[in-house]
Amino acid sequence: MMNSLGDLRRSHYSKEINPDMNDEEILVMGWTHEIRDLGGIIFVLLRDRDGLVQITAPSKKIETDLFEKLRKIKKESVIAVKGKVQGSPKAPGGVEVIPSQLYILNESKQPLPLDPTEKVRAEIDTRLDSRFLDLRKPSISAIFKIKSTMLHSVRVFLEKNGYLEINTPKLVASATEGGTELFPITYFEREAFLGQSPQLYKQIMMSSGFDRVYEIAPIFRAEEHDTLRHLNEVISIDIESSFMDQHDVMDVLEKLVIQTITDVTENCETELEVLGRDLQVPETPFEKIEYDDLIDMVNSKGVPIEHGEDLSRAAEKAMGEIMDGYYFITGWPTEIKPFYVLHEEETPEKSQAFDLMYKDLEISSGATRVHQHDLLVEKIKGKGLNPESFERYLAAFEYGMPPHAGWGLGAERFNMTLTGLNNIRETVLFPRDRRRLTP
Ligand code: AMO
Numbered sequence: 237m238m239n240s241l242g243d244l245r246r247s248h249y250s251k252e253i254n255p256d257m258n259d260e261e262i263l264v265m266g267w268t269h270e271i272r273d274l275g276g277i278i279f280v281l282l283r284d285r286d287g288l289v290q291i292t293a294p295s296k297k298i299e300t301d302l303f304e305k306l307r308k309i310k311k312e313s314v315i316a317v318k319g320k321v322q323g324s325p326k327a328p329g330g331v332e333v334i335p336s337q338l339y340i341l342n343e344s345k346q347p348l349p350l351d352p353t354e355k356v357r358a359e360i361d362t363r364l365d366s367r368f369l370d371l372r373k374p375s376i377s378a379i380f381k382i383k384s385t386m387l388h389s390v391r392v393f394l395e396k397n398g399y400l401e402i403n404t405p406k407l408v409a410s411a412t413e414g415g416t417e418l419f420p421i422t423y424f425e426r427e428a429f430l431g432q433s434p435q436l437y438k439q440i441m442m443s444s445g446f447d448r449v450y451e452i453a454p455i456f457r458a459e460e461h462d463t464l465r466h467l468n469e470v471i472s473i474d475i476e477s478s479f480m481d482q483h484d485v486m487d488v489l490e491k492l493v494i495q496t497i498t499d500v501t502e503n504c505e506t507e508l509e510v511l512g513r514d515l516q517v518p519e520t521p522f523e524k525i526e527y528d529d530l531i532d533m534v535n536s537k538g539v540p541i542e543h544g545e546d547l548s549r550a551a552e553k554a555m556g557e558i559m560d561g562y563y564f565i566t567g568w569p570t571e572i573k574p575f576y577v578l579h580e581e582e583t584p585e586k587s588q589a590f591d592l593m594y595k596d597l598e599i600s601s602g603a604t605r606v607h608q609h610d611l612l613v614e615k616i617k618g619k620g621l622n623p624e625s626f627e628r629y630l631a632a633f634e635y636g637m638p639p640h641a642g643w644g645l646g647a648e649r650f651n652m653t654l655t656g657l658n659n660i661r662e663t664v665l666f667p668r669d670r671r672r673l674t675p
Contacts, residue, residue, distance in 0.1 A: 404437035556596025602643025
């Protein structure tokens with residue numbers, strides 16, 4: 237075993253090796269995925285981030301010491317192999333490597349708590365406990381390659397549309413979203429909380445004249461529920477735009493979803509295939525369903541729900557049976573939306589808020605905001621909150637706050653719609669739920 241890498245450097249990733257490189261000397265690095273010892277010939281499958289490469293060692297062609305060393309490698313050990321490329325139609329990628337040197341960079345302990353070759357299925361909790369091994373599986377790492385492409389695509393799209401990336405504090409003094417609980421923390425001699433949403437800060441930035449901002453950052457929700465769609469820490473993609481209303485930002489959201497799906501289908505072909513996912517770019521415009529009509533649709537499916545209520549899980553499920561892709565819900569009752577949401581002028585009981593849904597899953601919500609100071613104070617009081625605890629936020633509305641609108645899109649839920657996965661835990665490297673705080 238080696239303590240340091242020395243001058244050893246990888247010459248190629250597995251996916252870069254092809255039959256045209258016949259006889260070329262290369263150096264590959266990765267993990268021993270599998271070892272097959274057939275007596276006179278040993279096959280080692282080396283796995284790196286991008287796939288597998290076969291190391292073929294016929295006893296007649298290579299030195300005895302090397303042959304014996306290969307035979308003794310333990311599964312999932314980290315190795316480097318120097319050798320020559322040879323075309324081999326049966327091997328992965330149509331090539332194999334005839335080794336001349338083997339370096340064992342780190343040996344893996346045995347037995348393994350989890351099998352990264354995916355031959356043995358494991359329960360999600362076992363997988364999350366040994367997440368580093370779980371993530372070595374191609375079908376699991378594929379999810380995060382898609383997530384990386386998704387976030388890249390979102391950033392490129394927003395930058396192109398004039399949005400500036402901002403970072404706002406996650407240590408905060410008060411709540412922003414009604415309905416969900418906060419995680420309290422000790423902030424020196426005071427109590428503080430983990431931020432539920434950058435809502436108040438992104439709005440303050442409108443008063444700062446930044447016009448269009450976005451943030452991609454964690455939000456913390458102390459929700460007790462243990463479901464396939466909720467976590468206590470997620471990544472929220474937030475935007476806020478001045479001189480826009482709900483219709484303008486819904487348009488931005490729809491275009492962003494389309495651009496991201498296009499980029500993922502073009503750049504993650506292998507990953508989508510590994511996941512068995514046939515991702516198609518949806519047709520636009522996305523359907524817009526008025527809240528009142530939706531309640532009737534849900535009732536007609538036999539699910540009881542009153543006008544004015546928030547959607548129950550049963551109601552979402554009923555919608556999932558009716559709708560097949562992305563759609564907006566508009567015209568939500570003002571009563572059940574947060575204080576910062578503006579109502580319709582003519583029908584104040586109706587708000588200018590919307591949700592973006594995918595089948596039965598809410599992936600985003602947004603609204604035209606209240607930008608008049610006095611109305612905002614009234615709305616805060618109306619929710620039973622104390623305007624004094626919003627003093628610094630409210631000040632931004634007294635000296636020239638433009639009309640504005642925005643939304644928050646859950647990165648994990650968006651990823652679920654791309655990958656087709658139904659447990660949100662699958663889309664986070666190290667999920668935080670009601671029971672899990674490690675690893
Ligand atoms: P909301 O609370 O609806 O709105 O959150 C926006 C989006 O964030 C995601 N999300 C979650 N995902 C998984 N687990 C959770 N516990 C969780 N909580 C939220 C969802 C949701 O649609 N300030 C507003 C946004 C705005 O109006 O700009 C807000 O936070 O995908």
